[in-house]
Amino acid sequence: MIGIVGYGSYIPLYRIKTEEIARVWKRNPDDVIQNSMMEEKSLPAIDEDTATMAVESSINALKRAKINPKDIGAIYCGSETHAYAVKPDISLIGEAIGAAPNFTGADLEFACKAGTAAMQACMGFVKADYAKYGLAVGSDTARYNLENVTDHNMGAGAASFIIGKKENEILAEIEGTFSYTTDTPDFWRREGEKYPKHTERFTGKPAYFKHTIAATQNLMENLGLKPSDIDHAIFHTPNGKFVIKAAKFLGFKKEVIKSGFIVNKVGNVFSAATLLGLSATLDKAKPGERILMTSFGSGAGSDSFSIKVTDKIKDKVNLAKTTQEYLNNKKYVDYATYCKFTGRLK
Amino acid sequence: MAWRRIKQRNCLIGSECNECKTLFYPPKLKCKKCSSSNLSEFKFSGKGSIVSFSEIRNPLYGFEKQTPYTIAIVKLEEGPMLTTQIVDFDKIEIGTKVESCLRVMHTEGHSGMIQYGTKFKPAE
Numbered sequence A: 001m002i003g004i005v006g007y008g009s010y011i012p013l014y015r016i017k018t019e020e021i022a023r024v025w026k027r028n029p030d031d032v033i034q035n036s037m038m039e040e041k042s043l044p045a046i047d048e049d050t051a052t053m054a055v056e057s058s059i060n061a062l063k064r065a066k067i068n069p070k071d072i073g074a075i076y077c078g079s080e081t082h083a084y085a086v087k088p089d090i091s092l093i094g095e096a097i098g099a100a101p102n103f104t105g106a107d108l109e110f111a112c113k114a115g116t117a118a119m120q121a122c123m124g125f126v127k128a129d130y131a132k133y134g135l136a137v138g139s140d141t142a143r144y145n146l147e148n149v150t151d152h153n154m155g156a157g158a159a160s161f162i163i164g165k166k167e168n169e170i171l172a173e174i175e176g177t178f179s180y181t182t183d184t185p186d187f188w189r190r191e192g193e194k195y196p197k198h199t200e201r202f203t204g205k206p207a208y209f210k211h212t213i214a215a216t217q218n219l220m221e222n223l224g225l226k227p228s229d230i231d232h233a234i235f236h237t238p239n240g241k242f243v244i245k246a247a248k249f250l251g252f253k254k255e256v257i258k259s260g261f262i263v264n265k266v267g268n269v270f271s272a273a274t275l276l277g278l279s280a281t282l283d284k285a286k287p288g289e290r291i292l293m294t295s296f297g298s299g300a301g302s303d304s305f306s307i308k309v310t311d312k313i314k315d316k317v318n319l320a321k322t323t324q325e326y327l328n329n330k331k332y333v334d335y336a337t338y339c340k341f342t343g344r345l346k
Numbered sequence B: 001m002a003w004r005r006i007k008q009r010n011c012l013i014g015s016e017c018n019e020c021k022t023l024f025y026p027p028k029l030k031c032k033k034c035s036s037s038n039l040s041e042f043k044f045s046g047k048g049s050i051v052s053f054s055e056i057r058n059p060l061y062g063f064e065k066q067t068p069y070t071i072a073i074v075k076l077e078e079g080p081m082l083t084t085q086i087v088d089f090d091k092i093e094i095g096t097k098v099e100s101c102l103r104v105m106h107t108e109g110h111s112g113m114i115q116y117g118t119k120f121k122p123a124e
């Protein structure tokens, strides 16, 4: 058996409303909300980055796991906005949570799916007995050119998962995972460039939907699952609409995406997006329920997971701050403060 | 070298005198109370309260972009006091309960190191 023994979210305190961004660029906020479903988004404080947010969510995961941090033998952190180009976030994370010095790991990058790739890496390590526990993190301070309408979607946050294999510790069993990867250049960022670029309409059908659907269908076929077996589903959230469309195409009930649907309040948090959705879902899921999670990373690939919640979940949820508590605790900023906090003032 | 202090700065690790049990932050090599050199690492919980604070408008070098920012003396629940920055607050006063968080202290330009450190924010 392999599964999650601890999980945690982190969303910074600050938010900016879609209306406030629309005001500056003279857009109709209703049109933006209509197109992307984004009502507001999170942004980092001036002194927060991918590494500091990853530490916060990992501390929450440790609070729920109640394990000795020295037993964490591997830490992988996925992000598109690692604090340094060269110098790992995971060494800072490992030191800050007390796992150092006896652990391995690396910072990973695969557009928005590096967080779930981190989870798979930890599963392999733990299953092969190279580590007692693995810590997988997705953390990002997503950003785009300010003048581009895509900037409305760019959020900040982190989520962490501690993977273990002791049956009496597992709060959600990972029943299986399946990945689907092709060389599809739908979105990229070149070395030294501040912001990514994407190929407009190309990002939908041949990229997001093709990979998300293929990974999910293959996994479900392998495990013999029908759409009616799924109680909660999480898909990557470049915006709100893609998720609804993916769930519908797969024949899932409309309600399944509800517990993990937070994109309209935080934005697209890149590598943390599906993982934050999973963390939010675990806060609400009941023992015996099945969660289907499929990430998507441009370039392009999807990792799909089937996760079954155990009885342990009941004792774990309240040991750390829930995603909903993070969502409720917020402070709105104006556009100028948004620019100051995200380092856009020169 | 600054990196030698990473553990004390990022992880709130101080020291405890093994003879008289006095706690220190930042860590000491020699006990200030009983002069013993028999001390070991001690990790503080990160919980404390504000003893005094001030808003800084003439920043230190490297802190210009964060201006204005708030500096406070925080008394840790285990006893020692430290000078630190308070973040993520609307209103604080003397006695406000705070908890530690890891944040960026300052960055050495675009190509230099990112210095992290412990700051405090109002406790939940």
Ligand SMILES: [Zn+2]
Pocket (backbone or CB within 6 Å): B017, B018, B019, B020, B021, B022, B031, B032, B033, B034, B035, B036
């Ligand atoms: Zn002493």
